[in-house]
Amino acid sequence: MDNALAIHRLQFAFTVTFHYIFPQLTMGLALLLVVLKTIALKTGNEHYNQAARFWAKIFAINFVMGVVTGIPMEFQFGTNWARFSKAAGGVIGQTLAMEGMFSFFLESTFLGLFIYGEKRLGPKLHWVTSFCVFLGSWLSGYFIIATDSWMQHPVGYTIGDGGAITLSSLQALLTNPWILWQYTHNMLASVVTASFVMSAVGAWYILNGKSVEYGRTFVRTGVIGGLIATLLVAFPTGDQQGKMVALNQPATLAAMEGLFDAKSGAPLALIGQPDTERGRLDNAIEIPKMLSFLTYQRWNAEIKGLNDFPRDQWPDNVPLLYFSYHIMVGLGTLLIAVVGISALLLKLGRLYTNRPVLWMLMLAFPFPYIATTAGWMTAEIGRQPWLIYGLLRTADGTSAHVSAGSGMFTLLGFMGLYSLLGVLFLFLIWGELERGPEPQQVHAA
């Protein structure tokens, strides 16, 4: 493998994975903040306003991290992926520029007003600012997913002379059929993350016997939000997303499932290690015929295996793709179980006193982050060896004039800087949790 290519890929993968830790929380949390502010506005109960103020601080820290790690993403299209940008910028530049013009201005403006302007704005306008923050962040998600959808499933373009890709329909780009399920799947997953973080923080307060009233509000909001969102992430959005992959990227589906030979009545592998040398799945535990049923609703439908495709069309890292997918699905199932048990106890009125379940909720918060990351890895590794599916190979998209040495220099720089960022982030969040959700006597600086 070309050394510079590997470094460009690793740098983008590293910076985007680190970046997405923050927006997945803020997008989900933006919705939960609107929920808290709505309850406060409807009931006039100051408790919910104070809860929203506490989460706004957590939101703000994540937002700043998201902004400072997000700018490098836009830059890297040009710095590291120049040939891709030159070829496709005329198409995806539309959605990326729209994101900047429509969502970033909206989000940053109203976040400033949401955090600094509560006293001057009054309750109704303050609710409006929280809604605009939500709208901005979800719009931002839409434009990014529209961009990724085009790379997964290009539409609305023509190939001109010299191989240049030009936009032929903005409407097609914005209504790409790929967007609907990927967007809903992704946004609901961010609600799952935010819900688990909120209930984990709530469980921590209850178990500590500190700020227990707020702890209960957080657990209740997180569990109800989490229950709805985890179920919707699986059905229909995850299911439909899988069917889209099966239909449009059949080699990807085969690799995700570790299926080497075409089969009618293909089984669903729960566990196993794909061996690409021998072309088989080792130590497999499978549910017979399940894959065929899930994909086509017919027990004996035929599913193509990897061997049906020429090797140069296989995703170039089959084991990582296979495990990313299985980790996502496995953790998703686990999260449904955790939140299902919690919701049941909540309904029975016994959740707040059940210490083992509260412990479980408190410790579960990393799993949605891992599941979401694994989901994105499934999408992006699954698209390989293509950068734009069927149109441009990843190897042909890099900046040809940026050497491996320059790439390594900046990759190591990002790793160092982001390590510092990660430590500071945890330190700040810990500080906010310690300070707690109660109103401060003296307004802290």
Added chain:
Amino acid sequence: MPTLWFCFVAVLLAGYVILDGFDIGTGIIHLFVAKTDAERRAVLAAIGPVWDGNEVWLLAAGGTLYFAFPALYASAFSGFYLALMIVLWLLILRGLSIELRSHVENGLWRDFWDVVFSGASMLLAIFFGAALGNVVRGVPLEADGYFFLALWTNLQPGRDAGIIDWYTVLVGVTALVTLTLHGTLWVALKAEGEVEARCQDLARKAWFLLLPLIVLVSVASFSVQPLLASGFRANPWGVVFPLVAAAGLGAVPVLLRQRREGRAFLASCTMILGLLCSAAMGLYPNVLPSNTDATRSLTVTNVAASAYGLSVGLYWFIPAFLLAIGYSVFVYRHFAGKVSASGAGH
């Protein structure tokens, strides 16, 4: 149509330089005009609610550049690879320092982030200035439309120039002083008492330093890049931009003496707008000139996206831009007025 989008990108970039410029300028002077913790909190509060919104202008300008001139984005961003990565790291450090500083009540912690804030702001001003210098001077474009520049070579703005040479450093230093002046005028507008007095004093000193620098940089620019002279000859009305810049520069000390801080700040905005438009006007229709083979220069027409893309883009860009202006006006009105050192909290 490409020319129209050239103007849009220029407006967004100028908006970024004017708005984030005063944030950066505030950072440059942070250590010098604010001595106590309360004063430093007041200086930070002067940009607290607006700085990340101002940074959005950079993202919007970048996004619009990417959309309208993809080949330019690809070429320039990969060619200035190392400088842009350093700019990214500085932006990250500066953003962090603004947000983190006041989270912990510890003198050493706050001193550390104050120095990071100031240092990153100074370097950003110099790098942004040097970036403009590079675009004016031109780059060694190859036949495929790409190039790669080392950070420095022999410090001469000739064919083997690096990103840093005496000319781009001169532009960088001029940018540093320009934004110092811009930042002091903003803080003078927002702060009270000692901080305000120090800003007014520093503004005068910065102005006296800036005057010869701008003359020097103008002379150097015309000698380094002959295209500038021909650009103004082709469009003589473009001379209005340098005149606007000069008027802005001249108005600053007069307005300062009259204690009209708001207008002095606006004069500085006008000066920056005039300077940037002068550079854009002089280079047009080039957007990235070649310093080796003039036929390889990137121009608005040979890097533009398809005609369909550019025209359909107008439908969403214009309303989005008006909305963005509307938000900005609303926010600046909302947070208008002085921030006091005692009540400054965020």
